[in-house]
Amino acid sequence: MKVLVLNCGSSSLKYQLIDMSDETLLAKGLVERIGLDGARIKHVKVGSEPFIKETHIPNHDVAVKLVVDALQDPQHGVVKDLSELSAVGHRVVHGGEKFTRSVLVDQEVLKGIEEVIPLAPLHNPANLMGIKAVMHALPGTPNVAVFDTAFHQTMPAHAYMYGIPYEHYEKDRVRRYGFHGTSHFYVAHRVAEAMGRPIEELKIVTCHLGNGSSITAVSGGKSVDTSLGYGTTEGILMGTRSGNLDPSVMIYLMEKYGDPKVVSDVVHKKSGVCGISGVSSDMRDVEEAMEKGDQRCKLAFDMLCYGIKKYIGAYAAAMGGIDAIVFTAGIGENSDLVREAVCKDLEFLGVKFDPSKNKVRGKEAELTTPDSKVKVYVIPTNEELVIARDTKELALKG
Numbered sequence: 463m464k465v466l467v468l469n470c471g472s473s474s475l476k477y478q479l480i481d482m483s484d485e486t487l488l489a490k491g492l493v494e495r496i497g498l499d500g501a502r503i504k505h506v507k508v509g510s511e512p513f514i515k516e517t518h519i520p521n522h523d524v525a526v527k528l529v530v531d532a533l534q535d536p537q538h539g540v541v542k543d544l545s546e547l548s549a550v551g552h553r554v555v556h557g558g559e560k561f562t563r564s565v566l567v568d569q570e571v572l573k574g575i576e577e578v579i580p581l582a583p584l585h586n587p588a589n590l591m592g593i594k595a596v597m598h599a600l601p602g603t604p605n606v607a608v609f610d611t612a613f614h615q616t617m618p619a620h621a622y623m624y625g626i627p628y629e630h631y632e633k634d635r636v637r638r639y640g641f642h643g644t645s646h647f648y649v650a651h652r653v654a655e656a657m658g659r660p661i662e663e664l665k666i667v668t669c670h671l672g673n674g675s676s677i678t679a680v681s682g683g684k685s686v687d688t689s690l691g692y693g694t695t696e697g698i699l700m701g702t703r704s705g706n707l708d709p710s711v712m713i714y715l716m717e718k719y720g721d722p723k724v725v726s727d728v729v730h731k732k733s734g735v736c737g738i739s740g741v742s743s744d745m746r747d748v749e750e751a752m753e754k755g756d757q758r759c760k761l762a763f764d765m766l767c768y769g770i771k772k773y774i775g776a777y778a779a780a781m782g783g784i785d786a787i788v789f790t791a792g793i794g795e796n797s798d799l800v801r802e803a804v805c806k807d808l809e810f811l812g813v814k815f816d817p818s819k820n821k822v823r824g825k826e827a828e829l830t831t832p833d834s835k836v837k838v839y840v841i842p843t844n845e846e847l848v849i850a851r852d853t854k855e856l857a858l859k860g
């Protein structure tokens with residue numbers, strides 16, 4: 463059974479084709495600049511040179527058609543005909559409170575995804591366009607929607623509510639939703655496997671540190687708290703997003719500059735590691751400048767690591783202990799400097815960090831001594847595989 467996984471943005475579309483008989487990746491690619499000048503598809507058949515084609519791509523229908531053509535192309539394709547594509551899994555950013563797990567797409571589900579557009583106005587419309595484009599290109603093929611928010615729907619109310627009048631929850635659906643759910647789910651399960659223990663008996667803090675970042679408390683395999691909230695700016699410092707901010711700062715800036723759009727740009731696009739360092743949103747640049755003595759880069763680095771450490775402490779307290787800490791995504795998988803800064807001085811929690819194991823990049827590794835009570839791991843995330851597994855399961859149930 464071959465499953466196509468799609469991650470559709472407003473002007474881009476990432477895809478992977480996975481053979482689910484042994485979960486191997488057959489092909490992957492990216493369609494960029496949909497609806498813009500210079501649009502192109504980059505398609506890679508595993509083990510071969512990339513195929514790149516620049517062409518006019520006015521919309522997602524054309525983008526999906528290009529993907530489907532690339533997959534069955536005689537030279538760089540991986541299937542003989544489209545009947546080999548058994549199902550398509552779609553990453554959908556927001557499922558609101560309606561979707562607590564992945565679902566087979568039907569008219570009712572499309573309506574549900576549409577209903578939560580106000581909660582994710584940039585992402586959900588693009589995700590919907592992707593699903594509809596596949597329905598046109600591959601009629602009869604089952605589509606499955608996998609939500610970034612679903613894993614966090616197990617949070618108790620005392621963790622997801624904000625302390626504002628209850629009516630804003632009832633009327634406006636303002637609450638913590640959390641994101642990166644498929645990633646937190648994947649690495650939490652993977653670390654339990656690596657530790658050889660059932661996830662049901664573990665308390666894990668998963669640190670997904672990319673351009674967008676979030677930290678999750680996973681107790682007994684369930685998300686019980688997470689650092690991203692209603693939108694995608696809460697929690698720790700991110701590439702360009704602020705992380706936790708006193709609401710009074712927003713009010714002050716709004717009154718001073720008189721325009722919510724300006725302030726929205728500040729907290730989404732100009733803040734975080736980028737805003738503090740003044741150098742870059744990319745941790746590699748920031749670490750390089752820091753090592754040459756740049757003080758603002760050092761400050762951004764320290765703020766990030768301090769923030770992560772605080773969440774680990776808070777979630778250890780919230781869960782009544784902790785068995786494992788996991789680092790994942792671009793920074794978590796690659797930055798030994800961040801991991802060391804976060805994990806040093808955590809002996810009081812039972813973490814015996816071993817710096818000699820910490821030089822790994824992008825591969826699974828345990829970073830603690832054998833007698834460490836709390837284990838620290840690097841686990842490369844694989845959101846596409848989670849989407850493909852859910853898609854296979856739901857499509858087979860049909």
Ligand code: ADP
Pocket residue numbers: 671672673674701743744745746747749791792793796797798823
């Ligand atoms: P996204 O949230 O866009 O999926 P990624 O998970 O790809 O992001 O993470 C991107 C981040 O990972 C960037 O800040 C990048 O600098 C950082 N990163 C990648 N490689 C390294 C590295 N070797 N050292 C430090 N940071 C790295």
